[in-house]
Each structure stands twice: as structure tokens, then as C-alpha cells.
Amino acid sequence: MKFDVFTQMEYVVRSPGTLILNIHALRSPNQTVISEEFGLEPYIKFEELQTLQGENRLVRFDVSADTPNVKVTYKATVDNYYEITDFGNLQETHVSELPSPVLPYLNPSRYCQSDKLYRLAHNMFGHITNPFEQVVELTNWINKNVQYLSGSTNSQTSAFDTVTEQAGVCRDFAHLGIALCRALTIPARYFTGYAYHLKPADFHACFEAYLGGKWILFDATRLVPLNGLIKIATGHDAADSAIANIFGDVTFTTMQVSCELAEDGFVPFYYIDGEFKGLSYL
Amino acid sequence: MKFDVFTQMEYVVRSPGTLILNIHALRSPNQTVISEEFGLEPYIKFEELQTLQGENRLVRFDVSADTPNVKVTYKATVDNYYEITDFGNLQETHVSELPSPVLPYLNPSRYCQSDKLYRLAHNMFGHITNPFEQVVELTNWINKNVQYLSGSTNSQTSAFDTVTEQAGVCRDFAHLGIALCRALTIPARYFTGYAYHLKPADFHACFEAYLGGKWILFDATRLVPLNGLIKIATGHDAADSAIANIFGDVTFTTMQVSCELAEDGFVPFYYIDGEFKGLSYL
Amino acid sequence: MKFDVFTQMEYVVRSPGTLILNIHALRSPNQTVISEEFGLEPYIKFEELQTLQGENRLVRFDVSADTPNVKVTYKATVDNYYEITDFGNLQETHVSELPSPVLPYLNPSRYCQSDKLYRLAHNMFGHITNPFEQVVELTNWINKNVQYLSGSTNSQTSAFDTVTEQAGVCRDFAHLGIALCRALTIPARYFTGYAYHLKPADFHACFEAYLGGKWILFDATRLVPLNGLIKIATGHDAADSAIANIFGDVTFTTMQVSCELAEDGFVPFYYIDGEFKGLSYL
Amino acid sequence: MKFDVFTQMEYVVRSPGTLILNIHALRSPNQTVISEEFGLEPYIKFEELQTLQGENRLVRFDVSADTPNVKVTYKATVDNYYEITDFGNLQETHVSELPSPVLPYLNPSRYCQSDKLYRLAHNMFGHITNPFEQVVELTNWINKNVQYLSGSTNSQTSAFDTVTEQAGVCRDFAHLGIALCRALTIPARYFTGYAYHLKPADFHACFEAYLGGKWILFDATRLVPLNGLIKIATGHDAADSAIANIFGDVTFTTMQVSCELAEDGFVPFYYIDGEFKGLSYL
16 A cells, blocks of 8 residues: 655754664565655755664764754655464464574563563463464553553653553553563564554554564554554664664754555554454565 | 683473574684584484574574483684784764664663663763773773672673672673763674683673774673683673573573683783773674 | 560671661560560670661661671560451542551652552552452462562562562562552551461561551461461561661571460461451551 | 741642642751741641651642642741751761661662662772761762753652763752762761752752761752751651652642742851861751
8 A cells, every 4th residue: 555654853953963864664575665755954965774684774964063953854655565364373483483583583672671571471471372362462451551641751761661650652562562572482573664644643663573474563552553554664672773863962853744645445454352363564 | 812612501401492502602704613513412403593693603402301401512622813903093983984784782772771871971981082991991990890799690680780789790791881882872792702711610791892993802800811702692782692592491500611722822911001902803 | 376486597797787686576565575585696785776666676786706606596475466357348548537657658668669550550450449359459469470489589679670570579579569559549568577387487578558547467478377477567668677787797697487376276367358357466 | 047938839630639748847946937827729628747757747638629720828937047067077977876766767768779879889989988078979979970950850760760870850869869878878868948049949859967966968969058948858768758749630730939038147058178067957
């Protein structure tokens, strides 16, 4: 399905510094970037980078106090494809069957301290034998118990906090989902994207769990249809998939984000209790 | 310089499970594995894996309660090469000059929450202009203030704990060094290896900081000569560079580790206050 | 019911220091100390203190390396009285009805960070209207989910850790119970005592919740009958009710503790699901 | 010296609830409340309470959504007396010499986890033999390294956070000072008050350390003269000395606070490096 995505972000610069942005739509076999445009006002030379995994598309540029106001604009038309798989009979995947590149997503990370959540995860979800159902149930639990509350958390908040404090934003919901998955020996990774009709408009974060050989999408916030996302990046957690990394005395001031349909016929897809149909982007 | 390294580890198995070990000496242009031997008693089929970065050498195998005692043996003769660089005139490397694969080592990670240490790191070491000297001074500070105390920490202890509690083992010294470097915008990564004449014998952990285009070795414990290490792995921190990842009801019982010279002429190398000579393996 | 309680603790002294012990049975209208004996070997002058609340009985004495081995012995015969109250119709007590001395037990404390557990406590137990039942249910939850595991925690472990990590000893069970009560606006305090037939023999910790004008005893470990306790102290948490506070280079080495019946006719009392009978000492 | 103190606070009430305020000037031998007036608009019956220590003056009243806007006003004229003591020759006070009511102020508390700061405190200040100088030096260190930054912390921030994150407000400065003192075996307690010419106007928090038999005032923020404070309360930390405890869906909206001289001749008093003159209120 084709979407028009757009963002504009403004920064105030008070010292020499560097910005690394991760706002470009991912280019992948299952996500085609039909057209895109990236601009800086005033014009600054920028450099495109790829992360080691060869996927996420970073832009890096230097700023200085000579140009104290920098405006970043990105717009693209993107076609995404997804797949629905029935996991009604899914068995646990043994660690010995996981491909090597998937193994790091079992490790704890900065914001997803799965090593501290083993007993809790097993006490709550260990009795469920189907791993897809485990992840559905843990996102249900997050959705029911964690309050979506803007401003309740900050850039240091982690899953270990959220599991107890039970308030946060999409990033926190995702981190908790990832940490619980990993504690159950299900590989899980962070997902950032543009999200169709997200209100209030913002970048979105959710997560993917590795089930039956595929990265299946889950969103404990349930704020958007699962097939209304344009993927920007995946990573271990927000530490390596941030929308922006800022070095120097540079302040983010305003942002606009949008994600609109560019064609007709969109049928929103959500998980339905009792069904075992999981959605995967590539 | 050639070293004979050896380890033998025993596990008790009470359920089906999987072990992933990272004990093989790294093979690299600067570290030649002349001969090596890996064995499991009783014999179990095992699989060699490489991590995404293409470096660390993992071994994965399944265990079951049918063979409740598993003994792992690894021995190798390894020749390592290193380089000494004079950093007397080193300038700060700007983020915009860092190669893309180095950038992730600026991010906070599970055990190295550099995002919480910015002010502290700048208050303590921000006045030093030479980045090599910054890292030397922060390892000096760790060495002086953090007590090496076996059993004082556990697998959940992180740099945020150690900077205040000031006790730990080599892993904690390394995590704190890494976190402080990253807080100063110096990329840093975790390093595990066999260590010449480490007492008590054990695997060793220290860290590398990215300075002047090279990964320079630092060891805040000062327990071994910097040129007496056979590298096993590097990673963000112990979360992705653990000696062993155990899945299932499997318990580590005993371990032997050794690292002995296999030729004459070893001249131990330590950093000397006031000199700016840094050691790098590849 | 009359009990003979006994403890013997040995310390190794390497520097001048001070010990403050809180091992004397509380003297109260509902707990009669029939006979008691406190001794130090070698003899050291000691001082009896009372805490501000006028209850807990401390003993303070200086030690020095001249007497490197100090043995503390306490034995007593104590008669305790308790009361059973039916809370079948208990209503919530409003904060405005709480006596002033009870109010501090609503505050968070070192090991009971109730301020971080509000949402969790309300999500889990907020739907229960009878406060006695709330406390029964939360101790049931702790008993079911937290694993009693010696050595899994240390003197820094707090309720905020235990609610997620779900392992600990009696002290941790008590701290979590207290924190959850306070998060539900139920005053709660820490309770230490000698415990009949506790295995392995040790001092015991549990907690009291203020319900219907009385301090009602709860023990999430369920290791001993509720009427088999000889109270030593109450406090906000282990920070002000520790068995021993040690100043100086003094190490605890061995301990014996026992609590035996001194008369016949003991009928062990435990809470029974579906009944609302709460036990209170004074 | 006579001061006029004043505060007005407004609350929005959305449910039945209870407020407990601690805004009355302390009445003590060294602080005379010449006149005072406390009012609620609309009028609500309120109750005066004293804390167990017999000092802090609380006011408790119920609110309900029937009166959705509640305005609290307190004004008083207060005369405070203080004492200056020369601590040039102060020796360490042994724990065995501390009066019983002072001992609890050696314990860790919710926001002052001194048990985690022992090594750090001794590494930084253990070489100083005069305890007054120790406290001066640790407040100097806080003042130099911790950035006063409104909004950087919240009601859960504790000394363990602040010692590393090094940003906060007066409450955080006080908590860190207290925690460091206790880690050095110097009793310390939290102090709230009205503060002369504090900018921006607010209630103030600082701390007292028990030195030479007196509670000596320290303020690591250095925002106000030490003799310009009208004491409201002391306690273990903000957990038991909060300006307001709110139960129910009640929100604080606006606040005015002032503290003005009511007579001439005020000579501001600050500590001077190299002098050992400490100020104590009672």
C-alpha cells in the first residue's frame, strides 16, 4: 500500500556540533521508496551512512552557530508489503535453530534489561505454550496495565522502570514488550516508523518478535493499524535506533510528522483475540 | 608473541538446553591462530557461528539431561601482534569523522549507561584536551577508586552502579571505562581475552577506545601487561560478548584457564604516566 | 503462649568499632518478658537504648582489636498474646481518620519505594474493596510469584527490585508487602522477631498493616505460624530495624537462633482463604 | 531576626481526598512564632497534627469535588535565633557517644541511600579528619559539580541518581549532602523552610549535620544566607518532610511563597573557606 510520509524538524544551534538523523524510509525488498526528498535549510553538506546491519539509513551533517536555525525536511512516497501468517500451531523455536544474526536480539540491551525480568516473564506468560500467543498476551498485558501518558518518562526510562511504574509512551511500550520477549527466549527488536493516522502525529515505535522464522510486528499501544507503518529502522532498542542523535549544544524545537495514504483500498489490520494471524514486514 | 592458551569448563545439565560459548581465540590479520583444538566430553555435535560483525567466534551445541556432565576443552597456540602509537599530539576526533561501523560504540548499552554519566564525565575529565590523556586519566581514576573485590558484583551490575559503589571485578572496571569514554564522545568497546599470568587465573575483560583511527587498549585493573592478551571477542559490553550464554537448567561448576608464553623475549608493556604511547591490537 | 528464645552471634573485630544490636524481645502490654539474659564474651560494658518510638530495645557497645573475638548471647522466656479480629466487613480507612503516629507508615522508605508502585498496586489490587482482603491478596501474590532463594539478594535489595526480579528472602518478602500496602494507602511497617520452628533457623522478618485501627500481621513467606512469633522490633523497614548495625571493621561470623515452645497447647494459626480473620500483636 | 513569611497554594479537586500540609513555621525554643494565620478558601474544617518527634506541625483536611478549587494561605511573623560555633578543633564523634534520638539519622532512607555511597564518600572525603571540614568539603563538591537545573529531576529522584547525574534542585542537593554525611558516619537530616530572598521564590530545602553535639546547617545550593531561613520541618528526607502530601485526585496548580525581613540589621551569613564557623538553629 502506498503512503506519503513527511517530516519537518527544526533545531537551534549554539555550538559546533553534529547531527545523525535516522528518518529515511527503509529500502528493502518489501518496502519500495518510490520517491523521496531530503533537504536542509540552510543547505549543509550531508553524508548518508548505513549501519553495520546494512539496513538503517542515517544522515550525518555538521552544524555550527553561524547557522543557528536549521530546518530538516524529508518527504517520500513509499510502497510497503506485508505478509500475514497463521501461527495457530506454532511451536517454540529452540535456540539452536536460530540463525546467527538473530541471536543478538536475545541479549539484554540498554533499555530492555531482559536479564532482570526472567522470573516475572515466566510467572506471567510461561504457562502459554504457543510463542505467538505468549507475545500477544504480553502485549495485551502491557496495553491493559501501562498507561499511555505523554511526559511521564524520559530518554533514560527503561523496561525495568516501566514494568513497575506502568506509564509511558510508545517507546516505553516497545521496550517493555522487547524485554519480556527476550526474557522468554524469544528474539525481539525495536522498530521505528511513520504511522498512518497516529494521533498526536509523531514518529512511532513498536517491536518485532522472531517467530517461526519471521520478524512479526507487535504494537502494545494499539494506536495504529499494524499495516499502516512505513519502517524507518530496526535495532536492539532506542539506543541504536534513535530518530536523532545530537552532539553539541543543539536543541530540537519543533517537529511535524505525517503519514497519509497515497492510494485507495486500505483495510486496517489489527490482531484479533483468539486468532493467531501475525503480520510481518520484511 | 606466541602464547599457549587453555580452558576447561564443566557444566551440570538438568534439562534440555543450549550453550553458546565464546572462548575461541579471534582470528584476525593481527592475531594468528597457529593451532587449536576444541572438544566436548562426551562428544556432542556442535556448530560454529560468527557474529554479525564477522569477528567473534561462537560455538553452539545442545545439551540434555541424558549427559548430565559436560566438559568443554579449548586449547590453542596463538601469535598476536600489536602496535604502539604515540598520541602526544592527539586532537579530538569529531563525530563527523568517525567511520560508520564505529558509531554504535558511542551509544549507551546494557551495562554502560553513558547517557547517565555525561555531566560526571565532563566534570571530571572535560578539562583535558587530549582524548588519549582523557582515557588514561579515567582509567587511573577507576584504578584508584574502584576496589577489585571478587563477589562484590553480579551479572546485573552496570557502570551506573560501579561509578558510585566503587567495587567490582574486571568486567565492572571495563564497563565503567567504556561508559565514561562514550559520555566523553569517545567510542569504546568491550574486550574479552586470555590474559598472561592473570591471578587468579580467569578470563579477562578490559576495553578499547577509538582514538586517532585505531582501537586502543586500556585496562583499568592493571592486572596484566597490555601486550599479554589473546583477544577472544569485542562487543558493546558483556551483554553481547559473554564467555558463555546458557539456555536451560544448566549450571557451570568448575573452570580452568591459562595463558602461557610459548616463546622467549616477552617484554611486558604497561602505560607510563606522562607518556602517550597507546597499544592497539587490530 | 510462652516461648524460649535464644541467639548467639560471633564477631571478629579488626579495628575499633561500635555495634548496635536489636535482638531483645520487645516488652509491651501484649508481650511479657518473663526472664532474659544478655551476655558478651569477653565482658564489655554495654548500654541499653530505646528508639524514639519508645519501643525497640537496642544494645550498644564498643569493640576493639584487643578483643578480636566477641560472642553475644541472648536468651529469654517470653509470653506473647495476640488477638484475632474478623475483617469480613472492613471498609477503607480514610487518611483523615488515621492517628498521627501511624501516618509516617504511609511514606516510602529506603527499601519500600511505594511511590514507584502506585499504578502497579492499583492495577493488581485496586478492584478489591475490603482492605484486609487487599493485603491478603497481595501477600498471596508475593507468595506465589516471589521465589524464596537464599543468597539471591543482598542488603541493598529493595521492593522495587523484588517486584520485578521475584526472588529473595523473608526481608525482601516483607519489604515488597509493605511497599504494596503503602501504594494502596494502607499504612504498613516492618516486623522482626524470633519465629517458632523457622527452618533454617534465623531471625524472621514480616510486616504489619494498619487495618481497622489495629496493626495486623502478615507474612508472605508463610514459613511459620503467625502466632509463633516473638516480636523484637517494628520500623519503617530494615533500615531502622536491623538486627545489627556495625560500625568499624567488624565481621559477623556465625549465628545460632532458636525459638521453642515453653508450654503445651500451641495451635498454629495461619490465614485461610475465604476467611477474614486477622491476627494482631500489640 | 524577625521575618514575615507567606505562602498561598491553590489546588484543583476532582475526587474526595485528603491533604496533609507541612507549611507552618516550627515553634521551638529558638524560633518564636510571633503571629500566624492559616486559612482555607472555601472554609474547610482542618486538624493540626504533630509528628512523632513532636516537632513538625502538620495540617490535615479533607477535600471533595463539591469545592473543586481550594486556596490555602499561611502567613506568619517569626523570630529566629541561631548560634555560631567554631569547629576548628572538632574531633570525630564516635557512634557510641551519639544520643539515641540522633542514631536514626545515620540510617539510609528513601532518597538518601548512604549504604550505596560508603566507598565513594570515603574515597573523596575520608582523608579529612575534621568532620566539620568533611561536610564543608562535600557541600563544596556538590555545589561545584551538581548543576542547579529546574525540571531536571522529579519526586522519585534520589541521592544515588544525583551523585552521578549531577543535576537537580535544592531537594536533590540536600539529599546528596545527607547521603554523603551518613556514609561518613555523620548523622544528617533534611531541613525545609522559608528562605529569605530565594530566587525564584519557593520553599527551600537544605540539611543539618550532627557535629559536636549540635545540628549544624549546610546548604549546598548556596542560594540564600544560612541565617535567612525560617525552619518548617526536619526529617529523614523529603519522604517524611514533604511540604504537601496529597491523597486523591487533587492537583496543585499555583503557589506563591515569600520570606521578607521584618526588622533592620540583617547581616547575611555564609560559610567562608578556611574558617570553621558553623551555624545551628535549635
